[in-house]
Amino acid sequence: MTNTTLIYDTYFEKQRQLNDEKLQIWMDYTLFSWRWWLGVFLILLLIGFWIKFRKKESTDRLLYAGLFVAIFSSFLDMIGDFLGLWDYRYEVFPLASNYLPWDLILLPISMMFFIQVKPQISPIIKAVVYSTLSSFIGLPLLNWIGLYKPLDWKYLYSFPILIIIYLAGSYIASRKDFEKI
Structure with a gap:
């Protein structure tokens, strides 16, 4: 050996x-703590919200964008957790090192909703608003209730990353290729 x-x-x-x-x-x-139930509730609530309020004719293109957001944000989240930049304390699923309701549900669904609402507004403006809400309200809220703990990370660092993720998701959702289907 x-x-x-x-x-x-x-x-x-x-x-x-x-x-x-x-x-x-x-x-x-x-398991079964109030924070665990909050994660389960968020998953169910947001999926129900998406099913009810999505633009039915845009489902495919928005789901492509949402899938990109889910995969990319999960990937970045795993890197940050591995590097010790932050930590999650009350995962809904213990096998994941990231907070899946945030990466797989909240970010993609909120981003898909932002993309479909007021489509005439510039994606850059929407990206800045989205990133501001996520970075300076969403993450501090997760920290405050004890789900997320930034270790060597500042909320400001998430701001440009979320802008890029939003713009990429918006680009995917607005591709003209979807109109040919």
């Missing part, structure tokens, strides 16, 4: 032990 193999084996054993400990903490302190 090589030294590198031994190092990886040791690392993965430690990781497995930490995952077991995290699962136990989640089962003892998170």
Whole structure:
């Protein structure tokens, strides 16, 4: 057995032990807590909101944009969590290192809603408004209720990232290719 193999084996054993400990903490302190129920409620509420208020004729193009937002924000969230920039304390699903109601539900659905409402307004203006609400109201609210803890991160850092994500999602939703379908 090589030294590198031994190092990886040791690392993965430690990781497995930490995952077991995290699962136990989640089962003892998170599952069915009010913060866990809040996450479940957010998921159900926002999906119901989307189903009821989406523009039916725009569903496909908006879902493409929402899927991009969900995947990209989850990817960035995993990087930030891995680098120790922030932490989530009450995950709805213990196997994820990010707060899935935020990445997979709240950001994509709110962004799809923003894209479909007042389409005549410049996407740049909407991106700035969206990013302001998410960065300076949404994240501090998640921090205040104990779901999110910035460790080496400031809300301001999220502002330009969310602008870029919004503009990319808006671009995907406005592609002319969707009109050919």
